[in-house]
Each structure stands twice: as structure tokens, then as C-alpha cells.
Amino acid sequence: MAAVSLALTAGAAQAxxxxxxxxxARACATCHGLTGHGDGPLAxxxxxxxxxxxxxxxxxxxxxxxxxxxxxxxxxxxVRGHGSMMPVWGDRFEASAASEAGDYGAEVMVRGRILALATFxxxxxQQ
Incomplete structure (x- = not known):
């Protein structure tokens, strides 16, 4: 049972x-670069x-x-990003999800997307 639980947790972490x-890649790389070094094409x-x-x-x-x-x-x-206006991703994510998920569902989706970005x-x- 513990092995199954561990496998499910690992699978969820990979997802x-x-x-x-x-x-x-969709929301951040144009400014921050594909590898996150701040060297995106719009930087x-x-x-x-x-x-x-x-x-x-x-x-x-x-x-x-x-x-x-x-x-x-x-x-x-x-809280604002790096000294100038950074896109308010919470608002943008919510606007794109509200029509398909409703207010409550949209908020759940927004939090999931933001958490996925933060954990990425x-x-x-670099250590």
C-alpha cells in the first residue's frame, strides 16, 4: 500500500x-527566457x-x-514583480477559465496553474 501511495505521489509530482x-514556456519565457536566465526575446x-x-x-x-x-x-x-508592471497572471488565468469553469472553478484552476509555475x-x- 505504501508503495502504491508513493508511486501515485511521484506521478502527481511529475505531472x-x-x-x-x-x-x-507559454507565459514567462518571452521575457525570462526558456531556461529562466532573463534572456527572453522581449527582455x-x-x-x-x-x-x-x-x-x-x-x-x-x-x-x-x-x-x-x-x-x-x-x-x-x-505584490508586484521586479520594479515594473509584470502581467497579473492571476487575473489573466482567471479570465480565460471563468467562462468554462465558473467563478469557483476558475479560482481553483488559477491556483493550480500558479502553483505549477512556482514549483517549476x-x-x-541553481545551487
Missing amino acids: QSAAGAEEY EYMSVAVPDLTTISAGNNGEFPLLDIIHVIDGRTG LEAIQ
Whole structure:
């Protein structure tokens, strides 16, 4: 029974990681680059330097601040990204999901997408 539970947990983690990588490629890579180093094709047009997302833990005493990153990605809590307007992904994700899932379902979908993104960023941290 424990082995089955562990296998299901590992499968869910892999699915979350794949979803996060896909979400990142769709929503973040144009500015932050495919590898997260801040070198996306639109980075040169930004008025502030696009941060290297692979060094978040290094800048935080080796710890990944998951909740802070969730708040930055979500943007609906008033926390803004890197000195200028970053897209408010929570609003954008919610708008795209509301018509198919309703208000409550959309919020569940938004939280899942943001968590997938945040855990993907945690996985690409350089040590």
C-alpha cells in the first residue's frame, strides 16, 4: 500500500512539473527566457532588467520562498514583480477559465496553474 501511495505521489509530482514547464514556456519565457536566465526575446525591450529566475534561492540564503513567488506570479495580492508592471497572471488565468469553469472553478484552476509555475521555478534553481 505504501508503495502504491508513493508511486501515485511521484506521478502527481511529475505531472505538476510538466504542467509547470508548459505554463512557463507559454507565459514567462518571452521575457525570462526558456531556461529562466532573463534572456527572453522581449527582455531587451524592458525598461528594467529581467531577473534570472534560476537564482531565486541563492538570493534567499539557499531557501526557495514559495509563498512569496506565488504572490508575485498571482499579482492579485498587491505584490508586484521586479520594479515594473509584470502581467497579473492571476487575473489573466482567471479570465480565460471563468467562462468554462465558473467563478469557483476558475479560482481553483488559477491556483493550480500558479502553483505549477512556482514549483517549476523551484525545480530550476541553481545551487
